[in-house]
Amino acid sequence: PTATGSVKLADTQQVTNFDGGMKSYYGIGDGGQSESQDPMFEVANGGTIQNVxxxxxxxxxxxxxxxxxxxxxxxxxxxxxxxxFMSSSSSATYLVDGGGAKSGSDKVFQHNGAGKVTIKNFQVHSSGKLYRACGNCSSSYQRHVVMDGVTARSTKVLAGINTNWGDTARFSRITVYGSAVICEKYKGVPKGSE
Ligand code: DGU
Ligand code: CA
Ligand code: CA
Ligand code: CA
Structure with a gap:
Protein backbone atom coordinates (compact mmCIF):
# COMPACT_ATOMS: atom_id res chain seq x y z
CA PRO A 1 0.00 0.00 0.00
CA THR A 2 1.02 3.63 -0.50
CA ALA A 3 1.86 5.49 2.69
CA THR A 4 -0.09 8.63 3.53
CA GLY A 5 2.91 10.15 5.32
CA SER A 6 5.91 9.08 7.33
CA VAL A 7 6.85 9.25 11.01
CA LYS A 8 10.31 8.71 12.46
CA LEU A 9 10.04 7.28 15.97
CA ALA A 10 12.57 8.33 18.61
CA ASP A 11 11.55 5.55 21.00
CA THR A 12 9.12 2.72 21.59
CA GLN A 13 5.46 3.76 21.43
CA GLN A 14 3.28 2.24 24.14
CA VAL A 15 -0.23 1.83 22.77
CA THR A 16 -3.56 0.22 23.61
CA ASN A 17 -5.69 1.08 20.60
CA PHE A 18 -3.65 2.64 17.82
CA ASP A 19 -4.69 3.50 14.27
CA GLY A 20 -1.72 4.59 12.15
CA GLY A 21 -3.83 6.00 9.31
CA MET A 22 -1.58 4.13 6.82
CA LYS A 23 1.41 6.29 7.63
CA SER A 24 4.89 4.74 7.46
CA TYR A 25 6.71 4.35 10.80
CA TYR A 26 10.46 3.72 11.09
CA GLY A 27 13.51 4.66 13.09
CA ILE A 28 14.23 2.07 15.84
CA GLY A 29 17.34 -0.10 15.92
CA ASP A 30 19.70 -0.73 13.01
CA GLY A 31 17.62 -2.92 10.71
CA GLY A 32 19.86 -5.92 11.45
CA GLN A 33 19.56 -9.15 13.42
CA SER A 34 20.80 -8.01 16.84
CA GLU A 35 18.47 -9.47 19.50
CA SER A 36 18.85 -6.44 21.79
CA GLN A 37 16.84 -3.93 19.75
CA ASP A 38 13.78 -2.19 21.14
CA PRO A 39 10.34 -2.72 19.65
CA MET A 40 8.66 0.05 17.66
CA PHE A 41 5.29 -0.51 19.31
CA GLU A 42 4.36 -2.20 22.57
CA VAL A 43 0.67 -3.15 22.59
CA ALA A 44 -1.08 -3.53 25.95
CA ASN A 45 -3.09 -6.64 26.83
CA GLY A 46 -6.36 -6.53 24.86
CA GLY A 47 -5.13 -3.81 22.52
CA THR A 48 -5.30 -3.34 18.75
CA ILE A 49 -2.82 -1.82 16.32
CA GLN A 50 -4.04 -1.20 12.81
CA ASN A 51 -3.43 0.53 9.48
CA VAL A 52 0.31 0.86 9.96
CA PHE A 85 3.63 -12.53 21.29
CA MET A 86 4.43 -12.50 24.97
CA SER A 87 1.53 -13.32 27.32
CA SER A 88 2.14 -15.79 30.13
CA SER A 89 -1.53 -16.85 30.03
CA SER A 90 -2.45 -20.05 28.22
CA SER A 91 -5.78 -18.45 27.25
CA ALA A 92 -4.12 -15.52 25.42
CA THR A 93 -5.17 -15.02 21.80
CA TYR A 94 -3.26 -12.97 19.27
CA LEU A 95 -4.83 -12.16 15.90
CA VAL A 96 -2.97 -10.98 12.81
CA ASP A 97 -5.60 -10.11 10.20
CA GLY A 98 -4.69 -8.68 6.79
CA GLY A 99 -1.42 -7.03 5.88
CA GLY A 100 1.89 -8.55 4.92
CA ALA A 101 5.61 -8.79 5.58
CA LYS A 102 8.64 -8.63 3.30
CA SER A 103 12.32 -9.45 3.76
CA GLY A 104 12.30 -11.08 7.18
CA SER A 105 15.83 -12.44 6.96
CA ASP A 106 15.00 -14.96 9.68
CA LYS A 107 11.68 -14.96 11.52
CA VAL A 108 8.55 -12.87 11.00
CA PHE A 109 6.24 -13.77 13.91
CA GLN A 110 7.94 -14.89 17.11
CA HIS A 111 5.78 -16.64 19.73
CA ASN A 112 7.60 -16.46 23.06
CA GLY A 113 4.59 -16.42 25.42
CA ALA A 114 1.75 -18.91 25.79
CA GLY A 115 -1.59 -19.05 23.96
CA LYS A 116 -2.77 -19.09 20.36
CA VAL A 117 -1.66 -17.02 17.37
CA THR A 118 -4.05 -16.72 14.41
CA ILE A 119 -2.63 -15.40 11.13
CA LYS A 120 -5.27 -14.78 8.48
CA ASN A 121 -5.49 -13.02 5.13
CA PHE A 122 -1.76 -12.36 5.24
CA GLN A 123 1.02 -12.25 2.64
CA VAL A 124 4.67 -13.04 3.28
CA HIS A 125 7.50 -12.42 0.84
CA SER A 126 11.24 -13.19 0.83
CA SER A 127 11.42 -14.37 4.43
CA GLY A 128 12.77 -17.23 6.52
CA LYS A 129 9.95 -18.47 8.77
CA LEU A 130 6.55 -16.84 8.92
CA TYR A 131 6.01 -18.17 12.48
CA ARG A 132 8.24 -19.72 15.09
CA ALA A 133 7.22 -21.00 18.49
CA CYS A 134 10.23 -20.13 20.65
CA GLY A 135 12.60 -23.08 20.79
CA ASN A 136 14.75 -21.92 23.68
CA CYS A 137 12.71 -19.56 25.85
CA SER A 138 12.96 -20.21 29.57
CA SER A 139 9.23 -20.99 29.76
CA SER A 140 8.42 -24.10 27.77
CA TYR A 141 4.79 -23.15 27.12
CA GLN A 142 2.46 -25.00 24.81
CA ARG A 143 1.95 -22.74 21.81
CA HIS A 144 -0.63 -22.90 19.06
CA VAL A 145 -0.84 -21.32 15.62
CA VAL A 146 -3.67 -21.19 13.09
CA MET A 147 -3.00 -19.95 9.56
CA ASP A 148 -5.95 -19.27 7.28
CA GLY A 149 -5.70 -17.47 3.96
CA VAL A 150 -1.93 -17.07 3.85
CA THR A 151 0.04 -16.47 0.63
CA ALA A 152 3.79 -17.11 0.73
CA ARG A 153 6.35 -16.16 -1.91
CA SER A 154 10.06 -17.01 -1.70
CA THR A 155 9.68 -17.99 1.95
CA LYS A 156 11.32 -21.05 3.49
CA VAL A 157 8.95 -22.19 6.25
CA LEU A 158 5.43 -21.28 7.28
CA ALA A 159 5.45 -22.58 10.86
CA GLY A 160 8.18 -23.94 13.13
CA ILE A 161 6.82 -25.63 16.27
CA ASN A 162 8.18 -27.64 19.19
CA THR A 163 6.30 -30.90 19.17
CA ASN A 164 7.89 -32.05 22.45
CA TRP A 165 6.11 -29.15 24.22
CA GLY A 166 2.73 -30.00 22.69
CA ASP A 167 2.66 -27.17 20.15
CA THR A 168 0.13 -27.39 17.33
CA ALA A 169 -0.24 -25.76 13.90
CA ARG A 170 -3.34 -25.75 11.67
CA PHE A 171 -3.46 -24.58 8.07
CA SER A 172 -6.24 -23.70 5.64
CA ARG A 173 -6.35 -21.75 2.36
CA ILE A 174 -2.55 -21.68 1.99
CA THR A 175 -0.99 -20.58 -1.34
CA VAL A 176 2.73 -21.05 -1.92
CA TYR A 177 4.67 -19.63 -4.87
CA GLY A 178 7.96 -21.48 -5.33
CA SER A 179 8.38 -23.95 -2.51
CA ALA A 180 8.05 -23.81 1.24
CA VAL A 181 8.03 -26.24 4.14
CA ILE A 182 4.57 -25.90 5.64
CA CYS A 183 5.38 -27.13 9.13
CA GLU A 184 8.85 -27.74 10.52
CA LYS A 185 8.89 -29.76 13.73
CA TYR A 186 11.54 -29.03 16.32
CA LYS A 187 12.45 -30.21 19.78
CA GLY A 188 12.35 -27.22 22.14
CA VAL A 189 15.21 -26.91 24.62
CA PRO A 190 14.68 -24.47 27.52
CA LYS A 191 17.32 -21.78 27.97
CA GLY A 192 19.89 -22.72 30.55
CA SER A 193 19.55 -26.44 29.89
CA GLU A 194 21.22 -26.60 26.45
O1 DGU B 1 18.26 -17.76 19.75
O2 DGU B 1 16.86 -16.75 22.37
O3 DGU B 1 14.54 -14.99 18.59
O4 DGU B 1 12.53 -13.15 20.82
C1 DGU B 1 17.32 -17.24 20.02
C2 DGU B 1 16.75 -16.41 21.07
C3 DGU B 1 15.39 -16.34 20.68
C4 DGU B 1 14.70 -15.07 20.93
C5 DGU B 1 13.84 -14.80 19.78
C6 DGU B 1 13.25 -13.43 19.87
O5 DGU B 1 14.64 -17.47 20.91
O6 DGU B 1 15.56 -14.02 21.07
O7 DGU B 1 13.53 -12.63 18.98
CA1 CA C 1 12.98 -10.48 18.44
CA1 CA D 1 15.07 -13.18 17.36
CA1 CA E 1 15.46 -12.33 13.28
Missing amino acids: IIDAPAGDGIHCLGSCTIRNVWWNDVGEDAAT
Missing part, protein backbone atom coordinates in the same frame (compact mmCIF):
# COMPACT_ATOMS: atom_id res chain seq x y z
CA ILE A 53 3.17 0.62 7.46
CA ILE A 54 6.53 -0.28 8.97
CA ASP A 55 9.75 0.65 7.18
CA ALA A 56 13.43 0.13 8.03
CA PRO A 57 14.95 0.36 10.51
CA ALA A 58 12.15 -1.48 12.30
CA GLY A 59 13.91 -2.72 15.46
CA ASP A 60 12.11 -5.61 17.14
CA GLY A 61 8.80 -4.73 15.45
CA ILE A 62 5.60 -4.97 17.49
CA HIS A 63 5.45 -6.53 20.95
CA CYS A 64 2.10 -7.80 22.18
CA LEU A 65 2.32 -7.97 25.98
CA GLY A 66 -0.94 -9.92 26.15
CA SER A 67 -3.82 -10.77 23.83
CA CYS A 68 -3.84 -8.37 20.87
CA THR A 69 -5.05 -7.70 17.35
CA ILE A 70 -2.70 -6.61 14.57
CA ARG A 71 -4.88 -5.55 11.64
CA ASN A 72 -3.79 -4.36 8.21
CA VAL A 73 -0.16 -3.85 9.20
CA TRP A 74 2.46 -3.96 6.42
CA TRP A 75 6.16 -4.56 7.07
CA ASN A 76 8.16 -3.43 4.03
CA ASP A 77 11.43 -4.63 5.53
CA VAL A 78 11.16 -6.71 8.71
CA GLY A 79 13.67 -5.85 11.44
CA GLU A 80 14.99 -8.49 13.85
CA ASP A 81 11.49 -9.89 13.61
CA ALA A 82 8.06 -8.41 12.83
CA ALA A 83 6.07 -9.10 16.01
CA THR A 84 6.49 -11.00 19.27
Whole structure:
Protein backbone atom coordinates (compact mmCIF):
# COMPACT_ATOMS: atom_id res chain seq x y z
CA PRO A 1 0.00 0.00 0.00
CA THR A 2 1.02 3.63 -0.50
CA ALA A 3 1.86 5.49 2.69
CA THR A 4 -0.09 8.63 3.53
CA GLY A 5 2.91 10.15 5.32
CA SER A 6 5.91 9.08 7.33
CA VAL A 7 6.85 9.25 11.01
CA LYS A 8 10.31 8.71 12.46
CA LEU A 9 10.04 7.28 15.97
CA ALA A 10 12.57 8.33 18.61
CA ASP A 11 11.55 5.55 21.00
CA THR A 12 9.12 2.72 21.59
CA GLN A 13 5.46 3.76 21.43
CA GLN A 14 3.28 2.24 24.14
CA VAL A 15 -0.23 1.83 22.77
CA THR A 16 -3.56 0.22 23.61
CA ASN A 17 -5.69 1.08 20.60
CA PHE A 18 -3.65 2.64 17.82
CA ASP A 19 -4.69 3.50 14.27
CA GLY A 20 -1.72 4.59 12.15
CA GLY A 21 -3.83 6.00 9.31
CA MET A 22 -1.58 4.13 6.82
CA LYS A 23 1.41 6.29 7.63
CA SER A 24 4.89 4.74 7.46
CA TYR A 25 6.71 4.35 10.80
CA TYR A 26 10.46 3.72 11.09
CA GLY A 27 13.51 4.66 13.09
CA ILE A 28 14.23 2.07 15.84
CA GLY A 29 17.34 -0.10 15.92
CA ASP A 30 19.70 -0.73 13.01
CA GLY A 31 17.62 -2.92 10.71
CA GLY A 32 19.86 -5.92 11.45
CA GLN A 33 19.56 -9.15 13.42
CA SER A 34 20.80 -8.01 16.84
CA GLU A 35 18.47 -9.47 19.50
CA SER A 36 18.85 -6.44 21.79
CA GLN A 37 16.84 -3.93 19.75
CA ASP A 38 13.78 -2.19 21.14
CA PRO A 39 10.34 -2.72 19.65
CA MET A 40 8.66 0.05 17.66
CA PHE A 41 5.29 -0.51 19.31
CA GLU A 42 4.36 -2.20 22.57
CA VAL A 43 0.67 -3.15 22.59
CA ALA A 44 -1.08 -3.53 25.95
CA ASN A 45 -3.09 -6.64 26.83
CA GLY A 46 -6.36 -6.53 24.86
CA GLY A 47 -5.13 -3.81 22.52
CA THR A 48 -5.30 -3.34 18.75
CA ILE A 49 -2.82 -1.82 16.32
CA GLN A 50 -4.04 -1.20 12.81
CA ASN A 51 -3.43 0.53 9.48
CA VAL A 52 0.31 0.86 9.96
CA ILE A 53 3.17 0.62 7.46
CA ILE A 54 6.53 -0.28 8.97
CA ASP A 55 9.75 0.65 7.18
CA ALA A 56 13.43 0.13 8.03
CA PRO A 57 14.95 0.36 10.51
CA ALA A 58 12.15 -1.48 12.30
CA GLY A 59 13.91 -2.72 15.46
CA ASP A 60 12.11 -5.61 17.14
CA GLY A 61 8.80 -4.73 15.45
CA ILE A 62 5.60 -4.97 17.49
CA HIS A 63 5.45 -6.53 20.95
CA CYS A 64 2.10 -7.80 22.18
CA LEU A 65 2.32 -7.97 25.98
CA GLY A 66 -0.94 -9.92 26.15
CA SER A 67 -3.82 -10.77 23.83
CA CYS A 68 -3.84 -8.37 20.87
CA THR A 69 -5.05 -7.70 17.35
CA ILE A 70 -2.70 -6.61 14.57
CA ARG A 71 -4.88 -5.55 11.64
CA ASN A 72 -3.79 -4.36 8.21
CA VAL A 73 -0.16 -3.85 9.20
CA TRP A 74 2.46 -3.96 6.42
CA TRP A 75 6.16 -4.56 7.07
CA ASN A 76 8.16 -3.43 4.03
CA ASP A 77 11.43 -4.63 5.53
CA VAL A 78 11.16 -6.71 8.71
CA GLY A 79 13.67 -5.85 11.44
CA GLU A 80 14.99 -8.49 13.85
CA ASP A 81 11.49 -9.89 13.61
CA ALA A 82 8.06 -8.41 12.83
CA ALA A 83 6.07 -9.10 16.01
CA THR A 84 6.49 -11.00 19.27
CA PHE A 85 3.63 -12.53 21.29
CA MET A 86 4.43 -12.50 24.97
CA SER A 87 1.53 -13.32 27.32
CA SER A 88 2.14 -15.79 30.13
CA SER A 89 -1.53 -16.85 30.03
CA SER A 90 -2.45 -20.05 28.22
CA SER A 91 -5.78 -18.45 27.25
CA ALA A 92 -4.12 -15.52 25.42
CA THR A 93 -5.17 -15.02 21.80
CA TYR A 94 -3.26 -12.97 19.27
CA LEU A 95 -4.83 -12.16 15.90
CA VAL A 96 -2.97 -10.98 12.81
CA ASP A 97 -5.60 -10.11 10.20
CA GLY A 98 -4.69 -8.68 6.79
CA GLY A 99 -1.42 -7.03 5.88
CA GLY A 100 1.89 -8.55 4.92
CA ALA A 101 5.61 -8.79 5.58
CA LYS A 102 8.64 -8.63 3.30
CA SER A 103 12.32 -9.45 3.76
CA GLY A 104 12.30 -11.08 7.18
CA SER A 105 15.83 -12.44 6.96
CA ASP A 106 15.00 -14.96 9.68
CA LYS A 107 11.68 -14.96 11.52
CA VAL A 108 8.55 -12.87 11.00
CA PHE A 109 6.24 -13.77 13.91
CA GLN A 110 7.94 -14.89 17.11
CA HIS A 111 5.78 -16.64 19.73
CA ASN A 112 7.60 -16.46 23.06
CA GLY A 113 4.59 -16.42 25.42
CA ALA A 114 1.75 -18.91 25.79
CA GLY A 115 -1.59 -19.05 23.96
CA LYS A 116 -2.77 -19.09 20.36
CA VAL A 117 -1.66 -17.02 17.37
CA THR A 118 -4.05 -16.72 14.41
CA ILE A 119 -2.63 -15.40 11.13
CA LYS A 120 -5.27 -14.78 8.48
CA ASN A 121 -5.49 -13.02 5.13
CA PHE A 122 -1.76 -12.36 5.24
CA GLN A 123 1.02 -12.25 2.64
CA VAL A 124 4.67 -13.04 3.28
CA HIS A 125 7.50 -12.42 0.84
CA SER A 126 11.24 -13.19 0.83
CA SER A 127 11.42 -14.37 4.43
CA GLY A 128 12.77 -17.23 6.52
CA LYS A 129 9.95 -18.47 8.77
CA LEU A 130 6.55 -16.84 8.92
CA TYR A 131 6.01 -18.17 12.48
CA ARG A 132 8.24 -19.72 15.09
CA ALA A 133 7.22 -21.00 18.49
CA CYS A 134 10.23 -20.13 20.65
CA GLY A 135 12.60 -23.08 20.79
CA ASN A 136 14.75 -21.92 23.68
CA CYS A 137 12.71 -19.56 25.85
CA SER A 138 12.96 -20.21 29.57
CA SER A 139 9.23 -20.99 29.76
CA SER A 140 8.42 -24.10 27.77
CA TYR A 141 4.79 -23.15 27.12
CA GLN A 142 2.46 -25.00 24.81
CA ARG A 143 1.95 -22.74 21.81
CA HIS A 144 -0.63 -22.90 19.06
CA VAL A 145 -0.84 -21.32 15.62
CA VAL A 146 -3.67 -21.19 13.09
CA MET A 147 -3.00 -19.95 9.56
CA ASP A 148 -5.95 -19.27 7.28
CA GLY A 149 -5.70 -17.47 3.96
CA VAL A 150 -1.93 -17.07 3.85
CA THR A 151 0.04 -16.47 0.63
CA ALA A 152 3.79 -17.11 0.73
CA ARG A 153 6.35 -16.16 -1.91
CA SER A 154 10.06 -17.01 -1.70
CA THR A 155 9.68 -17.99 1.95
CA LYS A 156 11.32 -21.05 3.49
CA VAL A 157 8.95 -22.19 6.25
CA LEU A 158 5.43 -21.28 7.28
CA ALA A 159 5.45 -22.58 10.86
CA GLY A 160 8.18 -23.94 13.13
CA ILE A 161 6.82 -25.63 16.27
CA ASN A 162 8.18 -27.64 19.19
CA THR A 163 6.30 -30.90 19.17
CA ASN A 164 7.89 -32.05 22.45
CA TRP A 165 6.11 -29.15 24.22
CA GLY A 166 2.73 -30.00 22.69
CA ASP A 167 2.66 -27.17 20.15
CA THR A 168 0.13 -27.39 17.33
CA ALA A 169 -0.24 -25.76 13.90
CA ARG A 170 -3.34 -25.75 11.67
CA PHE A 171 -3.46 -24.58 8.07
CA SER A 172 -6.24 -23.70 5.64
CA ARG A 173 -6.35 -21.75 2.36
CA ILE A 174 -2.55 -21.68 1.99
CA THR A 175 -0.99 -20.58 -1.34
CA VAL A 176 2.73 -21.05 -1.92
CA TYR A 177 4.67 -19.63 -4.87
CA GLY A 178 7.96 -21.48 -5.33
CA SER A 179 8.38 -23.95 -2.51
CA ALA A 180 8.05 -23.81 1.24
CA VAL A 181 8.03 -26.24 4.14
CA ILE A 182 4.57 -25.90 5.64
CA CYS A 183 5.38 -27.13 9.13
CA GLU A 184 8.85 -27.74 10.52
CA LYS A 185 8.89 -29.76 13.73
CA TYR A 186 11.54 -29.03 16.32
CA LYS A 187 12.45 -30.21 19.78
CA GLY A 188 12.35 -27.22 22.14
CA VAL A 189 15.21 -26.91 24.62
CA PRO A 190 14.68 -24.47 27.52
CA LYS A 191 17.32 -21.78 27.97
CA GLY A 192 19.89 -22.72 30.55
CA SER A 193 19.55 -26.44 29.89
CA GLU A 194 21.22 -26.60 26.45
O1 DGU B 1 18.26 -17.76 19.75
O2 DGU B 1 16.86 -16.75 22.37
O3 DGU B 1 14.54 -14.99 18.59
O4 DGU B 1 12.53 -13.15 20.82
C1 DGU B 1 17.32 -17.24 20.02
C2 DGU B 1 16.75 -16.41 21.07
C3 DGU B 1 15.39 -16.34 20.68
C4 DGU B 1 14.70 -15.07 20.93
C5 DGU B 1 13.84 -14.80 19.78
C6 DGU B 1 13.25 -13.43 19.87
O5 DGU B 1 14.64 -17.47 20.91
O6 DGU B 1 15.56 -14.02 21.07
O7 DGU B 1 13.53 -12.63 18.98
CA1 CA C 1 15.07 -13.18 17.36
CA1 CA D 1 15.46 -12.33 13.28
CA1 CA E 1 12.98 -10.48 18.44
